[in-house]
Amino acid sequence: MTYWMCDKCSFVIETAKPPDPCPGCHMKCGFNDVTCYTPDCGGIGTLDSRLVAERVMKKEKPGKVMHFSDIVKGQTSEGKEKHIPGIETMRGQGKIGKDLVEIVVGREIPHPNTLEHYIVWIQAFGVKKDGHVVDLGREAFKPGIGKPVYAFEINLSDFKHLFSFAYCTLHGVWEQHLEI
Ligand SMILES: [Fe+2]
Incomplete structure (x- = not known):
């Protein structure tokens, strides 16, 4: 199995393929593979916490440019x-x-x-x-x-x-x- 992390809400799920829509934010999202593939990240096949932290830091970096499209909801949104x-x-x-x-x-x-x-x-x-x-x-x-x-x-x-x-x-x- 592979661990996937949503690039919008940081939701993490263990599944063969990235889900669509995201179970966390209910939107059509991109998913990054955050599985550990080397012994030094805590065990092959487990969640790579270093990758998760890196992704979160990158996402929350000050000065990240928001666009109007980031807040608009549509056909894939709940409600x-x-x-x-x-x-x-x-x-x-x-x-x-x-x-x-x-x-x-x-x-x-x-x-x-x-x-x-x-x-x-x-x-x-x-x-x-x-x-x-x-x-x-x-x-x-x-x-x-x-x-x-x-x-x-x-x-x-x-x-x-x-x-x-x-x-x-x-x-x-x-x-x-x-x-x-
Ligand atoms: Fe409403």
């Missing part, structure tokens, strides 16, 4: 059924002949809607065929009122990608991507 801002497109269904886009949080399982726990906003971006990134607007919600749905009209034929983001007061930022 996705209640949080993914699901994008649905309806061609020609807009009021003025355009295409209708509807983004709904909690399409599968409704998200809670209380003062402490609710969806604050949904934001959309599009990438046009020439690569130009367009802000497609944002809808803000108040706790206890209505459902987290944001609908707008565009010409889908102008776009190659749509992105949606939603923010939950307890569970952070979630995203979905749709290729047109």
Whole structure:
């Protein structure tokens, strides 16, 4: 067996192949082999504690650059059924002949809607065929009122990608991507 360590949450597991998703942070992660292969690390086939310490030190090194993508959750995250801002497109269904886009949080399982726990906003971006990134607007919600749905009209034929983001007061930022 091999010992694997998650490069995001440092979870360690003994298994033949790296797990997917990670049992520790429930995300799609990279895994490093932290098995001992030489006698001087405490016994061949055991956990190499020097490698583990090295990895943790490297991860916690001051000045490590964080990116927005490090905090965004998606299809592989726990709670996705209640949080993914699901994008649905309806061609020609807009009021003025355009295409209708509807983004709904909690399409599968409704998200809670209380003062402490609710969806604050949904934001959309599009990438046009020439690569130009367009802000497609944002809808803000108040706790206890209505459902987290944001609908707008565009010409889908102008776009190659749509992105949606939603923010939950307890569970952070979630995203979905749709290729047109
Ligand atoms: Fe939530």
